[in-house]
Amino acid sequence: MRKRFLKIFVLIASFIVLCLTDMLFAACNISTTTVTFVSYDVFSTVPLDTTGTITVDCNESPPPSVTIAIGSSPNSGGFNPRKMILSGGGDLLEYNFYTDNNRTKIWGDGRGNTYTMTNRVRKNRPWVSTV
Numbered sequence: 313m314r315k316r317f318l319k320i321f322v323l324i325a326s327f328i329v330l331c332l333t334d335m336l337f338a339a340c341n342i343s344t345t346t347v348t349f350v351s352y353d354v355f356s357t358v359p360l361d362t363t364g365t366i367t368v369d370c371n372e373s374p375p376p377s378v379t380i381a382i383g384s385s386p387n388s389g390g391f392n393p394r395k396m397i398l399s400g401g402g403d404l405l406e407y408n409f410y411t412d413n414n415r416t417k418i419w420g421d422g423r424g425n426t427y428t429m430t431n432r433v434r435k436n437r438p439w440v441s442t443v
Contacts, residue, residue: 368439370434377432381420
């Protein structure tokens with residue numbers, strides 16, 4: 313009786329661990345499209361917009377919650393503004409990535425008035441986010 317109880321307990325415990333493991337880990341693939349920076353007129357006051365996409369595809373159920381964040385700019389040390397440097401030069405150009413079309417939510421890591429993008433990614437239903 314005791315051996316049988318122990319076997320049943322081990323089977324139930326193993327099943328619970330397997331279920332929890334499925335809920336904690338998901339295999340997700342991430343792909344991106346290129347954000348192309350076009351020529352910029354330094355005398356123009358009109359912002360130039362360009363977009364790229366991030367696609368997250370997960371193969372597990374229940375759907376995991378996925379957060380997409382970006383680190384600070386290595387040239388400015390922050391998020392607002394980000395700065396890029398011309399290869400082989402010293403001039404800096406300010407720019408930013410936004411999570412909304414109105415350019416009000418700066419994409420970052422959630423610190424310093426920046427935003428991340430979070431979504432549940434369902435199996436066979438990729439999440440495509442535009443930046």
